[in-house]
Amino acid sequence: MAIALLAVAVGATIISGMITVYREIPQQMGREFRAYGANLLILPGKDRSTLSGDEVKKISDSLSDYEIVGVAPFLYERLKINEQPILTGGADFAMLQKVTPYWQITGNWPQEGKQEILLGDEEAQRMSIKPGQTVLVSAGNDAAEQTFVVSGIVHTGGKEEQFAFMDLALLQKMLQKEDQVSLAQISIVADGTVLENVSKMISEKYPDVQPQLVKQIAHSEETVLSKLQALVLLVTMVVLLLTLICVATTMMAVVTERRREIGLKKALGAENKNIICEFLGEGCILGFFGGVLGAGLGYLFAQLVSMNVFGRTIEFAPSIAVFSIVLSIVITGIASLIPVRIATNVEPAIVLRGE
């Protein structure tokens, strides 16, 4: 019986742990995917070239029900840097770091309000400029040149290496486009379906803006998540089956060991229903205690997995604990069916004379 209890507890531990991980994967992996950049863009609607900062703020506020990693507004304009035309983005660098954690900077991020600029790696190489050097920046042919310190070089492996980036407020002032942005990048922890819903909600609520999903990321995220969930589900099913076999085998051994006792009880007048109730009852009690033990250990197991894989803790889910206990009871109940059938077939006359 101790072995059966252990089998149920181990099974329930893995099942409870796996279900917890299964449930947590979308959220945890969703967070991991946020490292690959924004998954939703807010662009100006038709016949508009910019958004107002107020619009971006309102949209951001309307997403308070979702887990928002960051909202980074950008203003893009082609500026002359050391007489070279370079597409320059004005950005809120604090937010930008949240939305684009994959950017690698040689040097430092520009400081807010300071005449500092971040150059894309390609442009910096082309102009042979290193962090700490200065560049002359002008907004057009007739505009006055301003001196900026190159605080850092940005490496992304993407087209950002052909850009330059400076403080959003400074660029807005240079271009006399106060409170205007070209787009906003939003990084939100959500799967493809939720993102579609968010996009739809924004379109309906703000008809003057055009939300756009970054489909490669959303699609990859969905593919990886569904594969991971399928794997976890498969492992859970295998464990469930193994637990069933292990408990059934142990219960069969228990019935074989107790054949004489079963025979005696039948000789004393026990009906088959009494024997069925006793063994199923024992199985269910076994399932309950194994399930309780497994639910607790399963949470610790899931916590361990989450800490090691995702680096985050997960909350205890009472519904999963209850489900694991009920599932353990059902599994031991099913596993007891064949042994119970054997028990009801015991002939008292035969076993009591020692055959």
Next chain:
Amino acid sequence: MSLLELKDVSMAYGGKVFALQDINMTVEKGEWLAIMGPSGSGKTTLMNIIGCMDKATSGTVILDGIDLTDVTHQQLTTMRRDKIGMVFQQFHLIPYLTAVENIMVAQYYHSLPDKKEALAALDRVGLEDRANHLPSQLSGGEQQRVCIARALINYPVLILADEPTGNLDEANERLVMKIFHELHDEGHTILTVTHAPEVGREAQREIIIEHGRIANSEV
């Protein structure tokens, strides 16, 4: 009417090998009968049929007015529970239950466990002070007395004892036989199956079985 009546009872395995053949016998209420015979003679088969643990392949068995010929498995179980008290050579006590709990098991399947009554049954066989001992803490004689107390607890119409002294020393054998005498004096109907002549002689009447047939004519 006799408490037990067997008419032309036979038991054949595979339709050919006869363990019992044409057994005719009666047991009256309050009688003590011994069924004797060597090993393999068919006395245990006979006891299983009388004890409602097996059914004869032919013939009629009537116990306490109920014909067992066409009863179902379920009805046989009910007969065992309500009419028979079994005493086994090997005692067959449940090892993880105390003496009193072993008696209460029989009560549980019959009606409701009543500890007070179970203790009284133990007292009846002189073992009230051993009520909370496990079978492993009891001697063979004490275990057999617990077994007798268990057989008596549901007021059976027939006490069936299979080699009740087969595993006991002489002193305990005397003690157990004394209890059987007391039970008989109280009016219980007892049927003992034994191969030991000295145990068989304690009964009022003996039936000797040989090769599946009744060998003596005093039946």
